[in-house]
Amino acid sequence: MQETRRRILESLSDAPVSGPALADELDVSRAAVWKHIEALREQGFEIDSRDNGYVLLGTPEFGGAGVEYGLSAPFEIEYHDSIGSTNDRARELAAAGESNVAVLADEQTGGRGRLDREFSSPSGGIWISLVCRPDIPPAQAPIYTLAAAVATTEALRDVGVDAGIKWPNDVLVDGRKLVGILTEMEGEADRVSWIVVGIGINANIDADAVPETATTIRELVGDVDRSELTRTLIERFEELRSDPESVLPAWCNAATTLGQRVRVQTSNGDVVGEAVDIEFPGTLVVATDDGDERVSAGDCEHLRPT
Template sequence: MEFNRQKLELALEERRNYTNIFSSIHIFDTVSSTNTTAWELLKQGIKPGFAVIATTQTSGRGQWGRQWNSPKGGLYLSAALNSHLEVNHGYQLTLASAWGIAQELQDCGIFVEIKWPNDLVLDGYKLGGILTETKVKKALITQAVIGVGINWENPTPETGINLKTWQTNQNNSSLNNSSFVSLEELAAKIIQGIEFGIRCLEQEGVDILLSRYVRLLVNIGEKVYVNNNPGTIIGVNPSGSLHVRMESSNSESVTTPYIDLQPGTISLGYRKTS
């Protein structure tokens, strides 16, 4: 599967007055990981404000050090940018990117939602995920690399879905209202989505961002168990933590009606739609 740079540039050119954070695109067939490649380019002196794209990763990685299966046929993209966020607010970059990408895809009829904290879901199945890595100096984030993996036409596990198959099925349905998005157009929308989310965070603030993020969050209203006590997911706070309202209980382990769960402390499943 070849990636067509000209098609990507044409897709980006349509919104050039909007997309200007990323001034250059570096395209590869195979890399160890696009995040690693982005960091290597930064070390070589390339200024932040670029994207790296590949269709295969040999050592892709996901959240919490997990290996990300990256077969040929997927879209793997990393964006390198400057940042001035405090280190304890770093997760806002992931939230902003997830919302921006989901919103961009929704705008073209691909009704992507978000599974907390960093997964993109379509019809209840995992379409992709986001991994943000940062460089910190004196408690401030100075540089960030936002990595995005999207299932394009690669095989997926039972909980996954690839976009090309989904679009084909939609185009064969009388209910279809979306136009077909090519691989290059998808990459453009990912780049635009990252910028869209980051601009919202920087210009409108985290409260506005979170209100929009939560509207696309599939986990709102979902029941979870914390120390065997039931609660309901009601939101996400600026640190990226999941805000949970605990049900009333006689258990001594429930000392407050609300708790916040940090990313990585609880695993949420996928809810498939009928």
């Protein structure tokens, strides 16, 4: 958000402020203040003009300005009403040298998941991709995927959704998928150039607009403030990526996989046993009949106890 407009909103958040007082505070002309106020109104902020000054009555329901207002994490928001894929756009920005950008959309027309599977992304959801440039080796990149799953799960729990994580990053409620996460990376042998973490949340969407194996926030608890939920997600993700050692304990607190009998489909065959632990940067430890096996990637299925 443009800095002058951010400062205007901060000033109006406490009490009415007159145009001349804003002009003096910001060291700009009264005409400039009026232009910024009009621009904020166009972005969806409800600002009333009264005898004692301007009053902030409401903020946008969703969008770049709505999410950036009050955001404490260092991410710039690039918002689209509709886009093919936020991950594709984030990859373009990453290739152009950008960092700390969140590509956000109300709708995706070409959303995709792992292995290029189609990912339903109708209007009313939260479709966001975070562009990061961490100073880590590629082998540690999975910690960003786990951080995204934790941040999303905790943000959902704040709005009353009893979500949990199935290894490594499926966010589910009662076995039905609520969130999809797709992480993409480019780098060299010893360092990461960039990571794009894509997160898709079935938010204010009717249940019949998603697959039968999925659910939506609207179905579970009713509609939520998407801007507030997105801010919480980004801020929690920022905390976790700033302290990678905190990710695994937080993941364990949110996970439903540990202690479960699982089948993990890997490129080398199925691993079946009890999920007993997770190791940095996201390796699942499975106790099998032949001893512990460590799985770094695969499709995990929870099995009925034998």
